[in-house]
Amino acid sequence: MASHHPAAGSEIAVDSRKLGIWVFLASEVIFFASLIVAYLVLHNRVTSGPTVHKLSLTIPTINTMILLTSSVAMVLALAHLRDGNRRASIAWLLTTAWLGICFLILKGVEYSHHLHEGLTPSVNVFGSAYYAVTGFHAAHVAVGVIWILSVALGLRHRLSPQNDVPVEAAGLYWHFVDLVWVAIFVVVYLMR
Amino acid sequence: MTSPTVALPRAHAERGLLSWLTTVDHKRVGILYMLGAAFFALIGGLEAMLIRTQLAVPNSQVLVGDAYNQVLTMHGTTMVFLVVMPLLAGLGNYVIPLMIGARDMAYPRLNAFGVWMFMLGGIFLNLSFILGGAPDAGWFGYAPLTAKTFSRGTGIDFWIWGLQLLGISSITSSINFVTTILLLRAPGLTMNRLPLFAWTTLVTSFLILFAMPSISAALFLLFLDRHLGTHFFNPAAGGDPLLWQHLFWFFGHPEVYIMILPAMGIVSEVLPVFSRKPIFGYTAVAYSSVAIGFIGFTVWAHHMFAVGLPDVVNAFFSAGSLLVAVPTAVKVFNWISTIWGGTVRYRAPFLFAAAFVALFVIGGLGGLFLASVPVDWQLTDTYFVVAHFHYTLFGGSMFAIVAAIYYWFPKITGRFLDERLGRLHFALQFIGFNLAFFPMHLLGLMGMPRRVYTYAAGLGWESLNLLATVGAFILALSFVVFFANIARSLVAGERAPNDPWDGHTLEWLTPSPPPPYNFARIPVVQSRRPVWDTKYTGNPHPRPVVEVLSGNGNKGDHNGHMGDHEGDSEEEHIHLPAPSLWPLVLAAGLTVFALGLVTHWIFVPVGLFLFALGMARWVQQPLFSETHKTSS
Numbered sequence: 001m002a003s004h005h006p007a008a009g010s011e012i013a014v015d016s017r018k019l020g021i022w023v024f025l026a027s028e029v030i031f032f033a034s035l036i037v038a039y040l041v042l043h044n045r046v047t048s049g050p051t052v053h054k055l056s057l058t059i060p061t062i063n064t065m066i067l068l069t070s071s072v073a074m075v076l077a078l079a080h081l082r083d084g085n086r087r088a089s090i091a092w093l094l095t096t097a098w099l100g101i102c103f104l105i106l107k108g109v110e111y112s113h114h115l116h117e118g119l120t121p122s123v124n125v126f127g128s129a130y131y132a133v134t135g136f137h138a139a140h141v142a143v144g145v146i147w148i149l150s151v152a153l154g155l156r157h158r159l160s161p162q163n164d165v166p167v168e169a170a171g172l173y174w175h176f177v178d179l180v181w182v183a184i185f186v187v188v189y190l191m192r
Numbered sequence: 193m194t195s196p197t198v199a200l201p202r203a204h205a206e207r208g209l210l211s212w213l214t215t216v217d218h219k220r221v222g223i224l225y226m227l228g229a230a231f232f233a234l235i236g237g238l239e240a241m242l243i244r245t246q247l248a249v250p251n252s253q254v255l256v257g258d259a260y261n262q263v264l265t266m267h268g269t270t271m272v273f274l275v276v277m278p279l280l281a282g283l284g285n286y287v288i289p290l291m292i293g294a295r296d297m298a299y300p301r302l303n304a305f306g307v308w309m310f311m312l313g314g315i316f317l318n319l320s321f322i323l324g325g326a327p328d329a330g331w332f333g334y335a336p337l338t339a340k341t342f343s344r345g346t347g348i349d350f351w352i353w354g355l356q357l358l359g360i361s362s363i364t365s366s367i368n369f370v371t372t373i374l375l376l377r378a379p380g381l382t383m384n385r386l387p388l389f390a391w392t393t394l395v396t397s398f399l400i401l402f403a404m405p406s407i408s409a410a411l412f413l414l415f416l417d418r419h420l421g422t423h424f425f426n427p428a429a430g431g432d433p434l435l436w437q438h439l440f441w442f443f444g445h446p447e448v449y450i451m452i453l454p455a456m457g458i459v460s461e462v463l464p465v466f467s468r469k470p471i472f473g474y475t476a477v478a479y480s481s482v483a484i485g486f487i488g489f490t491v492w493a494h495h496m497f498a499v500g501l502p503d504v505v506n507a508f509f510s511a512g513s514l515l516v517a518v519p520t521a522v523k524v525f526n527w528i529s530t531i532w533g534g535t536v537r538y539r540a541p542f543l544f545a546a547a548f549v550a551l552f553v554i555g556g557l558g559g560l561f562l563a564s565v566p567v568d569w570q571l572t573d574t575y576f577v578v579a580h581f582h583y584t585l586f587g588g589s590m591f592a593i594v595a596a597i598y599y600w601f602p603k604i605t606g607r608f609l610d611e612r613l614g615r616l617h618f619a620l621q622f623i624g625f626n627l628a629f630f631p632m633h634l635l636g637l638m639g640m641p642r643r644v645y646t647y648a649a650g651l652g653w654e655s656l657n658l659l660a661t662v663g664a665f666i667l668a669l670s671f672v673v674f675f676a677n678i679a680r681s682l683v684a685g686e687r688a689p690n691d692p693w694d695g696h697t698l699e700w701l702t703p704s705p706p707p708p709y710n711f712a713r714i715p716v717v718q719s720r721r722p723v724w725d726t727k728y729t730g731n732p733h734p735r736p737v738v739e740v741l742s743g744n745g746n747k748g749d750h751n752g753h754m755g756d757h758e759g760d761s762e763e764e765h766i767h768l769p770a771p772s773l774w775p776l777v778l779a780a781g782l783t784v785f786a787l788g789l790v791t792h793w794i795f796v797p798v799g800l801f802l803f804a805l806g807m808a809r810w811v812q813q814p815l816f817s818e819t820h821k822t823s824s
Contacts (some may be wrong), residue, residue, distance in 0.1 A: 006645075009373065009376055010375045010376070010385075011382065012374050012375060014375070016298045016299070016371050016375050016376075017372065019370075019371050019375060020298070020299065020367050020371050023366075023367050023370050023371065023401060024363075024367055024401075026401060027363060027366075027401040027402065027404070027405055028405065029405075030401075030403075030404075030405040030406055031405035031406075031409050034405060034406045034409035034410065034439055034442075035409050037438075037439075038409070038413060038424060038435055040434070041432060041435055042423075042424065042430065042431065042432065044430075045430035045432075046430060047429060047430045047726075055713045057779050119251070120421050121416065121421070121422050122420060122421030122422055122423070124423065124429060124430065125424070125429060125430040125431055128413075128417075128422035128423050128424055128431075129424070130418070131422075131453075132412075132416065132422070132424075133411060136409075136412070150811070154811070165365070174354060181527075
């Protein structure tokens with residue numbers, strides 16, 4: 001009982017922290033599904049002002065590559081930790097966080113272009129839906145960056161091949177946020 | 193249990209206010225949930241009395257216009273989010289770890305966070321009454337009633353953030369229930385032997401996890417509409433009010449199963465014990481809960497038959513809604529078959545549980561009427577709907593919750609509730625409830641619209657409305673008797689033994705009330721009725737198991753206090769999580785932050801500071817403290 005391991009009665013051999021994250025992410029799926037449905041329903045109902053064709057593909061494509069690369073870095077961080085190479089693991093965690101920050105900076109640049117060109121959240125339904133979907137995703141990326149940084153910096157002495165769950169849990173969340181971006185990239189930027 | 197376990201002196205207080213504010217014990221958390229819900233039930237009940245007083249006679253002036261709208265909205269919101277859900281969460285928190293032979297929930301501090309978030313969220317929501325007016329758009333908050341144009345005050349903003357805070361509480365407690373029930377069962381307690389209350393709570397937790405994010409997203413969008421000028425629900429700019437209804441009812445319909453499934457689980461525990469028979473068709477009851485959970489996500493648009501969806505869509509949702517009757521009826525027949533031929537003891541828990549079956553059937557039949565599109569077109573927005581959902585939520589959920597309180601009160605407090613007062617309570621509640629709500633079926637058929645603060649004389653509605661009001665006051669009186677019973681029994685109730693009802697689930701193996709660690713030795717389960725096994729199969733002592741103390745090195749690292757007795761089979765350490773104030777600080781931070789968004793910006797940085805402080809200290813504090821353990 002006094003651990004994160006299942007009791008002797010359970011058929012399910014999984015660390016309780018990991019199961020909790022999985023369950024939480026399942027719930028998050030519905031959150032983003034709701035936002036994406038709202039976007040799909042509304043984005044073509046523009047009465048006046050900018051439409052989806054205002055969006056440029058350059059920055060989102062770079063951002064997609066950045067996030068996918070960051071997922072690789074996250075995988076390497078966990079693999080190195082399990083191999084007993086804690087320093088390499090922390091270096092890869094910091095790389096992941098740095099890529100997340102790059103994503104957020106580029107997203108900010110993209111937003112400022114939009115605002116400059118008159119695509120604002122209140123200009124029309126497309127603006128509302130676009131900023132809601134991408135904004136809530138960006139907020140999740142920001143939370144992920146803080147999470148990974150606190151694991152990499154705050155817990156760095158406690159990480160070990162036996163205590164890899166903090167890294168794996170942050171990784172599960174990070175990969176989920178990346179996957180959501182892939183869905184948003186397809187729905188918002190490619191399907192138009 | 194054969195081997196007494198002695199608790200060593202603790203490093204922290206076990207009594208007093210601070211011990212409750214810092215508790216991470218699932219039993220205390222459960223009690224806090226129930227006390228908080230009882231407080232909000234008084235407010236919600238008072239609101240109900242105001243509504244019935246206003247509607248007692250035509251053209252009444254007690255509570256008119258916007259005041260009525262506020263009280264109506266807060267009555268619905270309070271009873272759903274601040275009474276029924278937390279009462280079920282509180283009962284689950286108290287009972288389920290005991291039922292499955294665990295020493296606590298999987299995440300004790302997250303559990304404490306959940307209860308504080310519920311209490312502060314409820315207080316936050318009710319603060320709206322004194323800070324510029326309560327929400328007034330109904331508990332369903334239909335757009336565009338909630339738009340800034342039509343609701344200029346801060347009531348809707350309080351509603352938005354109140355529900356978000358309560359949603360956070362529900363999500364965290366659901367993650368906890370799922371993990372606890374899946375991972376912390378005692379040896380031998382397979383899913384196929386899991387008590388039915390735990391089964392239904394597991395299904396409910398999944399429903400919360402998949403339903404709540406939908407309203408959470410909708411509430412965010414609504415807030416953006418009100419304060420950032422977006423157009424999600426504004427039809428003038430291409431937005432869609434129906435989008436709100438879809439997102440709301442995608443949450444709102446599973447929500448009604450969230451409130452009824454654990455109640456069904458309670459009844460499935462109480463009826464067998466008082467009929468002195470095993471539950472009839474255990475597997476059917478368990479799997480029909482899962483079926484209700486699945487079908488529950490495919491019926492939401494039956495709340496929207498009148499909005500003009502395409503016929504084929506209406507047909508789909510009508511069929512889905514009718515389909516819910518199948519697993520529900522399976523349960524009803526199982527309950528009846530359980531009582532059938534049993535040696536029934538007509539004690540208070542049985543009376544309330546049996547009444548649940550009868551009243552819930554009436555509510556369910558009303559639901560079948562409404563699932564039919566043409567009937568719904570006739571009856572939607574009338575008092576027939578009000579009668580229907582009060583039969584399911586009060587006749588259903590609330591009767592089961594009261595049964596559960598009579599049933600588990602001896603375990604929680606070590607004293608029985610008074611049986612004679614209990615019978616009086618039952619008579620008043622049963623008569624009052626039916627007098628209050630049955631006439632509403634007829635009023636609805638006569639066309640009386642709901643959500644309207646008065647009605648004209650001469651429509652033939654007067655006597656039934658007066659009857660309903662009389663019933664409501666009898667119902668209120670029944671709760672006065674109930675609270676008096678609780679107060680009296682706490683000080684002078686008959687002492688209860690460990691197993692007062694001849695029960696069969698594991699909580700009856702523990703002392704009444706149970707010690708903080710629940711079980712000195714974790715029992716081994718051989719069947720669906722482990723306690724009956726020990727009493728009736730000649731196996732008086734469940735085989736004790738020595739807790740596996742040294743799983744691997746990780747565990748030692750994590751707990752940091754393996755002690756000197758490791759490996760000694762005669763010794764057993766029970767590690768209880770250390771108390772923590774930080775869950776409360778974290779919940780307070782979120783509440784203050786929300787207050788800042790609604791009232792004055794100065795609260796925003798204060799809330800963020802508390803949030804960051806709570807989060808940082810929570811992460812830094814180890815789950816188990818060095819000095820805090822008990823051993824035999």
